[in-house]
Amino acid sequence: MRERDDPQVIGRRVQHLRAERGLTQRQLAEPAYTPAYISTLEAGRVRASDEALRHIAGRLGVAFEELAVGRPAHLATDLRLRLTEAQRLLADGRAEDAAAQYAALLAEAESHGLACEQATALLGLGECALETGELGSARECFERAEERLAGESLPVRVPAVRGRAVSHYLAGELRYAVYLLESTLDELNRGGLHDPDALLLLYASVIGPYMDMGAHARAAQAAEFALALAPRAADPALIARMHRSVARTLLAEGRVAEADASLAKAAELYRQLQLRTELANCHWMRGYVYAQDGELERAEEELRQALAMLSETRAALYRSQAAVELADVLHRRGKSAEAAGLLEGVLGDFSSERGAVHAAGAHRLLGIIAEDTRDTEAAEEHYVRALSLLERAGAAGDLADLCRLLGDLLRRTGRVEAALDAYRTGLGHRTAPGTTTLGPAPAQPPL
Template sequence: MSDSGSGGVRLDEPAVIGRRVLRLRTELGLTQRQLAEPAYTPAYVSTLESGKVRPSEAALRHLAERLGVTPEELVTGRPARLAAELRLRLTDARRALATGAPEDAAPLFRALCAEAVEHELPGEQATALLGLGDCLLESGELDDAHECFASVERLLADEPLPRRVPAIRGRANAHRLTGELRYACYLLETALDQLNASGLQDPDALLLLYTASIAPYMDMGAHERAAHAAELAIALASRVDDPALLAGMHRGVARTLIAQGRIAEADASLAKAQDLYRQLHIRTELAHCHWMRGYVHAQDGDLERAENELRTAYDMLTAKRAALFAEQVEVELADVLRRRGKVREAEALLRPLLAVGTELAEAAENAGNTGNAANTATKATKEIPEARALRAGRGVVHVGAAHRLLGLIAEECGDTEAAEEHYRAALPLLERAGVAGDLAGLCCLLGDLLRRTGRTEAALDAYRTGLAHRATPGTTTLGPAPAPPLM
């Protein structure tokens, strides 16, 4: 059993401290008199070693100096260098995640977390859990990632809010990837309001939160709010020295520039982010930049460059075994391939990404090889291993996008029944995520299909649903925007 001493240090019981003093004295070959003099008596040392008295701070300093240890090591049994060594190994683990695969870095963070728990180092435990959460996020284990970030928040509950911001950002990212966009925005906006209201205007924490909020805003169709967050992030950048934070800001800002049609500026912003990530050897974030540049070129109609950038991103993420992100890139690559006329290649990418794929994959390939592409879409199904599958709760927005693309492919091949099934499968996923713009577009596709097949009333219902989402993109589900910081 331990209790708290001055400065919040956890002190062992007197009996434990006494046995430690006895062991160290014996190892050094000192007598009780040699240890005690000149400030104390041999009787005092004897009483202390038997656990009958707790040493005062002055006695601790004297004994520690004679025994060649620090006072902290004497009362806790923890070497003074332990925390510093642990922090160094945490930095190495973070580097392993930046340059390698998340499943290789995860055991390092787990081991370091266990050590931090054993030695009662809550700060280092929180850092290890934060790293583990990032590993799990990359590999698509979103529930476990969420629990890691929540544990960090609990560990740091008594710390100033800026210390908890990376965990809040991580938890918001986990919610965003599971399709809970509104809740992700709520977490980030609440933290921003608390930071600004409390006067804790930490520029690093603010930049991290504003940058993180851009993605869920954009996914929800709240483009104005995303643009405002980007402007605030840019204004904060001059007060931040961390290159990783600045790179993340450039990447986030690019999303808002794309939405405004400022393609050249978006590409320039992504180039800045790429340079910083390349210098830092952060491969996942560098891959994200290639991913976004692919999206920029696709929006600009340069499909060949878009395909090249997306393939680069996919190769980098696959090499890092960042499974969930690689699968999401495949969906966007499939869209570019379809637009380039590579329909069979696009479908071959999409089909395995869903938890349920097509039964007649081989037949589809054979049909394509004989020129009968109209038979490539089919309603028969077979199970696909979920380890390599997007599904509801794991990249839900991209699940909806995959169904939408398969619907488009089926419709282009003349299979309206399969197309309708895919469109209807996508609807509840995008509704759950609150992705207003994508949902409106999907309703238009479904309405057009229903109208062409003579179901006018059903088509009108689909159009009305789409118009409702298009009329208020993101504004009906979000409250007032967080107050801006005092610059």
């Protein structure tokens, strides 16, 4: 609870409530206190003890907090119920409506000094901003949530840290996202703070950045820890998110059937929980799995469904990312004109600070399509732009392949020296599986 108001403020509050109820100072004071004490308190000349305020609150028929800090009874409970309603709006894909409700609840929580409810509202606003692709705003909300929770234990602060890391990841700052997640994992595990939900949230969140950086061994280990922690976790939405993340590592290891099974589990949980955006992301991942396994017709079906659902929920950044995956499948199915149109339509949603890895994927695919039509100048321009985005993001997993494509193009057009430079750059990014320039792996959880 926040610090009590000044004696003068409390005195005026007591006097107002007493007059409102038609009580005399003697009636309010008896049997434990004197009318003179009530008079002095109402004049603001004495700081009442908690015991005295509880007695007066009981006589007035109000909660102690209403006298001490002016907070109506049951306010915190009511706020928490309305925060849950806002969370449901977000889960239903109505991010803008949810953001408006979270903002109103944040202002109300701030006016009454309710720090935990403020943090919950800020976390909700951050998730809304992630969904609508406003990454700077999302990061600011998560930072403010962390500030409100500064006095709480690390497991309580983990959702805010994870939100901040995801904001950096989606902005293309892979290395910093990994640093945030790994250092928090390390602190939890070394400090003996073995909260299953907090650990599972962090391990599920670090898999994506690891994969994009080419740190496949670390991604596989994080997936292994996440699967081991899942039976101890209490949040079904978190377990579903874990299954979705783990599918990426299973796919990288060629375990396609297991990846699909993991996504099926996630999708079923999302359906039960009615989490529309997360369910759409599940269709997206299943499309990706089918595409990697060569089942292009099924991949197209899943990705079209994901794109339609994400368009309905106005999840701008996620929609654009799913569109890039769908365009890749369309190109492989011989529908290059539709693929190019889709990519040109979403490129404006990306930038070097927003969805850099998928922006690079869009330019890479446009380069391949341009090469197919023998427009080598446009192809080179797309490859170079993709290379710049990937280098800035540190996405070593995709850089080597892109350098090969650029080198082949330069060699075919007679620029051998430039082609050799591109190949050398690519070789520099072909690290051994699982190795990166990251620091030591975080301490392991006690499994």
